[in-house]
Amino acid sequence: MHRPRAAEVQFAEELAVLRPDLVARYEAELPGARAAVLSRLWRGLTHEPLPWITAREGGREGLTLRLADGRRLHGPHPDPFATAAQVTAVRLDEVAHDDPARLMTCLAVPHGTDFAAELADSVASLALSRAGQPPRSQEWPEHDWEWEQRIVDGHPYHPNCRARPGFSVAEQLAYGPEHRPLVRLGSVPVPAGECLVTGAWPAELRDGERLLLPVHPWQAEHVLKRPLPEGVPAHPLMSLRTLALTGGGPHVKTALSARLTSSVRDISVYSIGMSAILSEFAETLTERMDGLLRFTRTLGAVTAGTPELAAVLRESPQVYGDRVLPVAALATTGLPASPSWLAEFTRLALTAGLRLLELGVALEAHGQNLLVVLSESGAPLGLVYRDLADIRVSPAGLARHGIPVPALSGRVVTDDVRALRRKLFGSLVAGALAATAGSAPALRGALETAVRDLPRTPDLAALLEQPLPTKALTLMRLSPGTAGDQWTELPNPLL
Structure with missing residues (x-):
């Protein structure tokens, strides 16, 4: 064989x-x-x-x-x-x-x-x-996690769209969101003095002077190598390591030291340290978005000093309405994907993304991080963004617009215009919008209509006139010794 x-x-x-x-x-x-x-x-x-x-x-x-x-x-x-x-x-x-x-x-x-x-x-x-997969119900899902569990094929463009090395079939059935399991998170008690905590860690996840860190059962067995008592039940979301607690409440992002698509899904100590600052900064940005875009708040984050034992509590996007779903789930709604609907959604997403880029903030706005708020008829009303760990922030751009520069450091911070545009265009245009359109002709039609009324900024000119950047996903998997993202360019559908 x-x-x-x-x-x-x-x-x-x-x-x-x-x-x-x-x-x-x-x-x-x-x-x-x-x-x-x-x-x-x-x-x-x-x-x-x-x-x-x-x-x-x-x-x-x-x-x-x-x-x-x-x-x-x-x-x-x-x-x-x-x-x-x-x-x-x-x-x-x-x-x-x-x-x-x-x-x-x-x-x-x-x-x-x-x-x-x-x-x-x-x-x-x-x-x-x-x-x-069971026959798909035509009824509108009641819970946010139901939308996420409808996404079966994973990343629309990554060859490792469903690769889960280290997961047995039993573990895929037990933990994969598309299999609709109920996962019981364990917890590890850690003395509070040994932890880095940002935001507010809730009382129900404390035991005296110890913090209770939620742990994915796969992580407990394969990485921590210790049995944990079964704890709170939760529904896995499309990222697999983030789960929605039963009965509502926050989403829990757990460390999961397995390679999914390109990356091992730990939670770095750096991202824990930046989480509260980024969350507060995002709230100030909301005021400049005229209701187009909101951000889910990071409620609390903890690490025991190692990427393998950390957790983040994040607000559910459903606080912004009942019809809020990841862009990646749009294909599962049953809504007619008409050219006019696609153009309106594209206009909304580009308006929000380019406005933030002009201010000096580039979102990682792919179909998992970017969510859309729909009306009863299915019209796109607004956007919600979650998981701020991979955005990019330009201090120079913020200063030009009189926005106080937050106390950020590390990879999030850059004044490199090319890096900022790559981040947004690669995730939003070559990612979320392209996957929603499903083909070059459909994407071209949506972009042609959407850009007509957008302000002619230098960023829009770059989008209209240059090849479209995207992550070189295959090259990255064939370059294990090269750290960070690698990039390529796709033919611009507008040229």
């Missing part, structure tokens, strides 16, 4: 023991899952600056990539903004490949073996996620 396919077989064997009723559905979903991951991989191969690809040659019959060793890789012309699977096979010289993991193995490029294993896991996990 070729090694990448072993992940699919392993999943099937585990599923046969745990959920034999899902085996046939899982196997039926595998071809579609391979195509979905292969389409994301082909997007990366055709648009990212991979050092072993020396040329890209387009023709009537598709696109050919010339490799440094003389081989040729051929496939269809990709739409870099498409969300539907477009690629069912590509040819490496004369051999057709429908399996992204097998293709990566055969390419034999540096760090490709590890990436191939991640791709294999992504395929198997995606097939499992799709197999477990």
Whole structure:
């Protein structure tokens, strides 16, 4: 057996023991899952600056990539903004490949073996996620977490869209939001004097002089390696490590030292230290947004001095209305995705994002962090943003507009205009808006309509006239020794 396919077989064997009723559905979903991951991989191969690809040659019959060793890789012309699977096979010289993991193995490029294993896991996990879906109710969900659990396929453009290395099938079923489990968070008591605390830590998570830090059960077993008594029940959200407590209340962001898509999901001591300052700063920004955008507040954050044992309590977006859902969940609403609706949503999102960028703040406004407030008829009324840990703030930009500069430090702070624009355009335009549109023609139409009435700022000019920046997701997975984000450029749909 070729090694990448072993992940699919392993999943099937585990599923046969745990959920034999899902085996046939899982196997039926595998071809579609391979195509979905292969389409994301082909997007990366055709648009990212991979050092072993020396040329890209387009023709009537598709696109050919010339490799440094003389081989040729051929496939269809990709739409870099498409969300539907477009690629069912590509040819490496004369051999057709429908399996992204097998293709990566055969390419034999540096760090490709590890990436191939991640791709294999992504395929198997995606097939499992799709197999477990019930018929979708047409009723409007009552709770915020119900929207998030409708998102099945994960990241719309990352080849590791569903990769969860280190998670067994049983753990995916027990913790993956798309499987709709109820997760019981444990807690670790830590002396308050040994903790860094920002914001207000609630009384119900205190035990005398000790703070009770919520811990994900996967983290307790695999990282902390200690059994914890089952605690409060919660519903996992689309990020898996953040959960909504049953009965309402705040969302709990837990440390989860597993690699999901690109990153290990710890909570850094730095982000805990900055959390209260960023939350207070965001409240001052709300006053300048004329109701277009609100921010969920960080209520409290604690670390025991290590990224593996930390937690954040964050306000639920549902405090801003019953019809608030992540942009990534828009495709699950059943609302007609008309060009006029898409243009209005795009105008709203660009207005808010560009206004903040002009002030000196760049949001990481992808489909998970950015939420939309809908009217009873489904019209976009406003936006909500959550998770401030990865925004960028320009002290010079704030000063130009008379905004007091908060006491921030580290990676959040930059006056680099290119970095600020990359952050916003890469997440909002090449991310949330592109995925909502689902194709280059739809995105182009929405942008053309939306930008007509926007103020002609230098940032808008850059958006209109330059290639569109986006994270080089495949390059990042093939460059394990390179820290931080790496970038590429996509064809600007407006050019």
